[in-house]
Amino acid sequence: MKKLVFQYETETIEVTVIRSKRKTLSIAIQPDGNLLVKAPLGLSDGEILKWIKSKTGWIIRQREKVLEQQNANPPKRYRTGEKVSYLGCEYELEVRISEGRAGMVGLLEDKIVVFSKEDSEDIVENVLNGWYVEQAKIWIPKRVRFFASQMGEQYKNIMIKNQKKRWGSCSSDRNLNFNWRLIRMPKDIIDYVVVHELCHLKQMNHSKAFWDEVEKVLPDYKIRKKWLDENGKIFI
Ligand SMILES: [Zn+2]
Incomplete structure (x- = not known):
């Protein structure tokens, strides 16, 4: 696996290249807008970049679509101030760092409080999801x-x-x-x-x-x- 860079106007687009025993090139837009290219073993970086350049119009159009979709449905974040829902009502998430109460969740009138040992969104997500399951x-x-x-x-x-x-x-x-x-x-x-x-x-x-x-x-x-x-x- 190799990373190349494709410069389009002011944007720097990262290209991950996977070379394998294949005859043709293929390209895919990843959710973050970067590119994934599958290429034959013998093709040089320069040739790959040249090929990407020839596809610029298509890449930019597809990339816009992918990024738009991402914005319409942004990944959930798990930190204080984020909105979380429970039984159709929206609550504000509050993360409280606590040793003794770590893993606990409190439902207040307009807040869901998640107690966590450390300020880690992964841990908060796990604790909150565990509470949802319960x-x-x-x-x-x-x-x-x-x-x-x-x-x-x-x-x-x-x-x-x-x-x-x-x-x-x-x-x-x-x-x-x-x-x-x-x-x-x-x-x-x-x-x-x-x-x-x-x-x-x-x-x-x-x-x-x-x-x-x-x-x-x-x-x-x-x-x-x-x-x-x-x-x-x-x-x-
Ligand atoms: Zn059914």
């Missing part, structure tokens, strides 16, 4: 029990899982799985996911019959589903 393990099963009894459904186990792509799932042996990240979302949306999975106990598909079942329990489910489709990714 809250999800309390909140979600409560809502499942509520709707299951209303619908007259029997289920086996409820698992709160760490999954990046799915909000919930339901297995053929009647186990229900939920993503702990749901706990950051509004209660109405969590209820929608709960009802959605419970309805899969009746219909293991997304047929019209399935959506009819969902509608029986939540007549406004379409609004909730739309909200989840549009906003869900912010909570991942």
Whole structure:
């Protein structure tokens, strides 16, 4: 692996070059806007840079798209003053350095206080996420029990899982799985996911019959589903 530099107007773009036994060059824009180039073994740095230059127009357009996307969905930060959400409400994160209370989380009226041994965003993130998981393990099963009894459904186990792509799932042996990240979302949306999975106990598909079942329990489910489709990714 080798790093080159591609200068475009006032911008310095870093190029990571991976050489391997391949015949052609390929280029990809990384999330930070830098470039990743895969090149054949024999090609010199100069030749690679010349090739990159010939692709300048494409690179700049693609790069703008990637960077725009990054700005629309910036990575979460875990330090005092950042906004964090819990059950759809926004709180201010406060990090307090403490030996004795390290690992604890306090929920105040407008603040979530995370106690940490050191001022490290990784540690704060871990402590806060651990707390979210605990809250999800309390909140979600409560809502499942509520709707299951209303619908007259029997289920086996409820698992709160760490999954990046799915909000919930339901297995053929009647186990229900939920993503702990749901706990950051509004209660109405969590209820929608709960009802959605419970309805899969009746219909293991997304047929019209399935959506009819969902509608029986939540007549406004379409609004909730739309909200989840549009906003869900912010909570991942
Ligand atoms: Zn489904």
